[in-house]
Amino acid sequence: MKFIINRDQLLAPLQQIVSVIEKRQTMAILSNVLLHVDEGQLTMTGSDTEIQIVSKLNLESASDAGEITVPARKFLDICRLLPASAEIKFELHEGKVKLVSGRSRFSLSTLPAEHYPEFNESEFEHQFLLNAGKFKKGLDKTLFCMANQDVRYYLNGLLLHISNSRLKLVASDGHRLSIFEDDIGQPTGHEARIILPRKAVQELSRLLDDADTELNIQFSNNHIRIYYKDVVFSSKLIDAKFPDFSKVFNQSFMTPLLIRKQLLRDALTRVAILSNEKYKGVTFDIGGDLLKLSTHNPEHDEAEEELIIDYQGQALSISFNSQYMLDAVSNLDSELAVITIASNASSCFIEEPEDPLFKFIVMPMRM
Structure with a gap:
């Protein structure tokens, strides 16, 4: 496995991936980022088993296919502290990853890619397109009301309510409640209510930095998957029913x-x-x-x-x-x-x- 990549191309997607990786892990391999090279493309994956981010980058120079996992935070710190526009040569040799950039040399320990846990997703029954800026605005207007470690676990997240062409986001900690409602832009034919976990909401708010991009949102009763530029964001959903708040209007x-x-x-x-x-x-x-x-x-x-x-x-x-x-x-x-x-x-x-x-x-x- 071998490839060359520009530090600036790698840094932002690697930061997005590292943000979902918990510092303390039950499995050592979950502290690593999975790297997969094939047909001139580098795919990076990070997960905490509840959320997963997959980022795809095109490699401009010749590469050798392969896959391996490396310590995510160490890899990020090396990339972050290298000079802007630096070229990074990445090579897997005898179970170690050699990183070379200018006069800098690094050697990182690895864990086999086949041990990286699969993110098992159910069949996605629904999908719709939505402007990223609109979705981010709705998240930012409501996420501060989510509960944190409440025993009523359905409050530790955010309700996403799709009613054909209307989108409603609702969050509450039991003492306050915020509602954001807007038009999706086209009829979806769906009537659905799902609850996104707190961490997924926070990561999505961080991830969606381009207001003009269109999101492809797919979901089932158990999972949500969002396609954003070259990133695929997946999360488990909270299996519960959000309380009926409509009485407060009546x-x-x-x-x-x-x-x-x-x-x-x-x-x-x-x-x-x-x-x-x-x-x-x-x-x-x-x-x-x-x-x-x-x-x-x-x-x-x-x-x-x-x-x-x-x-x-x-x-x-x-x-x-x-x-x-x-x-x-x-x-x-x-x-x-x-x-x-x-x-x-x-x-x-x-x-x-x-x-x-x-x-x-x-x-x-x-x-």
Whole structure:
């Protein structure tokens, strides 16, 4: 096995692959990247058995076919620290990989490619095309709401709901919920709900760096596979049913409150400095054309700030986790934020004033 490749061509796909490889592995070979050379093409594979990334690169010079696995992070560090545009000569010799670039020489230990675990995927029943920029925007607007190691394991991921030509992404940790909804661009003929695991969502958000590319998304009940440029991303799905959140829309609401997004964000950031470190609670006192934000903590520190708002409804006082509110407001694209509180004060909606693709719901807290 032998090939020559430019360091710049190798670096970005190798970084994508290494990002899915866990630092601590139950199997030593999963710390390695699988390299396969055939017919002038280098295929690199990395996996943690739950997620797999396969990247294909065309080799411009002559190569000898073969396959082997090498330590992924060491291989990446060598490539990263070599000069830009450096040529790397890669050769497998007597169970060791020799890397030569300029005056640098490296020798890496290997493990046989036949021991690399197969990523067994089920038959893909559905597929559709989707703009990468649209999908990434939806992921970024919702992923921060996913739970982390919650016993309700279906919350440790993100719901992907396909309803013919509509795409809906939903994430919740039980205290807040974000929804992104947009048009796919063409009818898919599918009605499906699948849950992507937390790590898969984060890796996809990192991977999709070209907004103009078209994705080919294939999925079954157990797996999803996404074709993006020269990369094939595969992941197992969470085998569960996402809770029905539609009931939160079927209730009466108070008069919406309009406020400048940046004013609210800055005020919340300042007031939250003196909130309880554990609960981060901030009280919203709404009445007339004023919103008063206030908080206190066990050390008896207090903060208070008043903002001018556009509101014609009844006066009320309600408390929220300041970080949850900041996350929501920061993800709005418009200058104005629309805040609508349920009549029974059980939930609060934050969205944009016109044609909102993104909705955020946060539950109040007791102070």
